[in-house]
Amino acid sequence: EVQLVESGGDLVQPGRSLRLSCAVSGFKFNDYAMHWVRQVPGKGLEWVSSISWNSGSLGYADSVRGRFTISRDNAKNSLYLQMNSLRPEDTALYYCAKDEKPGIVGATMYVWGKGTTVTVSS
Amino acid sequence: DIQMSQSPSSLSASVGDRVTVTCRASQNIGNFLNWYQFKPGKAPNLLIYGASSLQSGVPSRFSGRGSGTDFTLTISSLQPEDFATYYCQQNYDTPYSFGQGTKLEIK
Numbered sequence: 001e002v003q004l005v006e007s008g009g010d011l012v013q014p015g016r017s018l019r020l021s022c023a024v025s026g027f028k029f030n031d032y033a034m035h036w037v038r039q040v041p042g043k044g045l046e047w048v049s050s051i052s053w054n055s056g057s058l059g060y061a062d063s064v065r066g067r068f069t070i071s072r073d074n075a076k077n078s079l080y081l082q083m084n085s086l087r088p089e090d091t092a093l094y095y096c097a098k099d100e101k102p103g104i105v106g107a108t109m110y111v112w113g114k115g116t117t118v119t120v121s122s
Numbered sequence: 123d124i125q126m127s128q129s130p131s132s133l134s135a136s137v138g139d140r141v142t143v144t145c146r147a148s149q150n151i152g153n154f155l156n157w158y159q160f161k162p163g164k165a166p167n168l169l170i171y172g173a174s175s176l177q178s179g180v181p182s183r184f185s186g187r188g189s190g191t192d193f194t195l196t197i198s199s200l201q202p203e204d205f206a207t208y209y210c211q212q213n214y215d216t217p218y219s220f221g222q223g224t225k226l227e228i229k
Contacts, residue, residue, distance in 0.1 A: 047220070061217050106213045108171050111165075
């Protein structure tokens with residue numbers, strides 16, 4: 001069974017950093033692109049970032065570019081999102097999601113985790 | 123950036139009803155359109171990809187149509203487990219944007 005489990009969400013002050021992790025199982029992790037999507041409470045969904053199977057292609061939303069870094073460790077079956085210079089508007093439920101192809105073009109979130117909550121507040 | 127708009131934002135319906143949700147893109151996106159189902163506390167679920175392809179394991183009462191700028195998601199006969207929030211997403215170009223969602227509630 002394909003499983004994605006996010007962790008690392010927390011309450012942090014503005015300007016601080018946080019690292020989210022997504023542990024995966026049930027599939028060959030290093031064959032597929034992965035994505036981060038967030039859901040702001042009471043609002044909609046925002047694509048955050050994507051990474052190709054070999055980390056060769058990365059994509060970011062303008063709202064996080066330069067502050068967030070996506071990465072993966074294929075040996076550990078894990079996806080990460082390093083979040084620096086956090087802002088209150090980054091408060092959201094963060095989901096990781098699996099694609100069905102190795103590249104990030106045409107991102108489709110075929111399988112999702114349940115998410116981890118990030119709250120940025122003083 | 124491509125803007126996605128969904129209608130209605132909420133919908134009340136009964137078990138057995140046929141319902142349709144509409145999604146419109148601000149520019150031509152071909153068939154690069156996906157539909158997702160969200161339920162509180164659960165992992166979201168991909169229903170339709172490529173505008174009309176049914177994801178494996180998704181009941182056949184779900185269907186998607188459209189191309190270019192106008193798309194629909196139809197549930198042919200609502201079941202109790204279908205009451206949820208539905209989102210469209212364009213994967214034509216970054217940033218990969220979502221519609222604002224349609225909350226389907228029990229009448």
